[in-house]
């Protein structure tokens with residue numbers, strides 16, 4: 001029907017319509033959404049909203065017109081660089097998210113190599129299988145090859161020897177995560193950065209999700225476990241991405257990319273003054289952008305202060321420890337790895353985790369299914385944040401109940417039969433395959449089914465490249 005009608009309507013009506021649109025959205029504030037929400041609580045939330053509103057219109061592109069935006073960005077960078085133990089040489093930019101920060105770090109590495117290692121004609125980046133898809137996206141956009149390396153399948157941390165062995169004369173960037181999103185574990189950054197540096201290769205630490213959390217935790221003494229060094233204190237680390245809109249508890253969209261020095265940052269720049277337009281001078285991918293997220297992030301950090309972050313990290317870390325201990329007592333389910341942050345994955349040899357996902361959904365919880373990969377089984381990701389804390393005991397109770405229910409009932413999805421059907425479709429044209437798989441998954445044409453276990457099981461059985469193709473085709477048709 002579209003939004004634009006002949007006549008406009010009053011703001012009160014518009015707001016009612018927006019509320020009606022949101023009626024089917026997940027209720028993130030009820031504390032049972034277990035990923036993708038980082039809200040600092042009512043006071044800081046409202047403050048962020050007000051700060052956002054005041055700076056909604058200013059275009060942060062024009063720092064000459066809005067020195068406030070530049071000043072806020074500098075304040076934020078100064079504080080986070082200090083948290084990450086960078087010196088005065090470190091320089092960065094505020095971006096719209098982890099993906100943009102990573103895109104810029106990869107572009108900087110590519111253009112740095114063009115300038116300093118011109119003999120490289122087919123550049124590649126080397127990353128563990130646990131690295132975020134944003135690196136694959138950056139490589140795709142920037143014309144680079146990706147070499148993936150294994151992780152150990154109990155700890156889900158990168159194998160530094162495999163990483164070293166994967167570096168080639170054409171490698172322009174190595175990557176480690178602190179932590180990776182999937183399992184919440186920190187790669188051996190010191191060992192990896194040392195190898196990269198020996199070979200003259202730049203090294204990026206993806207601390208998008210955990211940079212602020214882990215730095216605060218380190219300053220608090222680690223709460224019983226040493227936080228491995230992952231920041232600019234590690235020789236060989238040449239860039240780091242850290243999101244403010246994750247465990248920095250700022251609203252979206254706000255992230256930082258930081259470079260060891262300005263010489264490297266220079267390679268992230270894009271400048272063009274060769275058209276009839278105004279000269280474009282961009283240290284980031286976006287050009288025009290609202291100063292709202294900058295102001296909101298500044299306001300949250302100013303309001304919480306170090307003490308506020310320590311309270312949030314401390315309580316979240318403790319609560320997660322209690323949850324992990326309680327899950328260890330639930331038969332039929334396990335936590336993969338031994339996470340260093342308030343994120344973990346649930347796997348099971350007894351029940352289909354995708355059925356468990358549906359069973360938890362029936363109890364009001366939203367978890368995040370992840371497919372089997374890199375030697376690890378399919379699992380459900382859980383991120384614990386401030387909003388979830390009052391509900392974590394209930395989470396464990398519901399989880400125990402759901403696992404028991406599924407163990408008693410036996411599998412509803414016949415994985416073996418689906419594996420046979422998927423195997424029989426090998427080599428079939430994509431269209432035919434999609435129709436057959438959709439039928440198998442119970443997709444009727446009215447969007448995705450309420451219970452996702454069958455669909456997720458099928459997707460889990462597919463080869464990743466084929467799965468990507470099917471997902472791209474499906475989402476392209478649906479949206």
Ligand SMILES: Cc1ncc(COP(=O)(O)O)c(C=O)c1O
Nearest residue numbers: 097098099132134180181208209
């Ligand atoms: C470790 C890590 N890196 C990068 C990203 C991408 O961040 P964004 O979604 O803000 O683009 C994420 C998102 O969850 C992440 O967890």
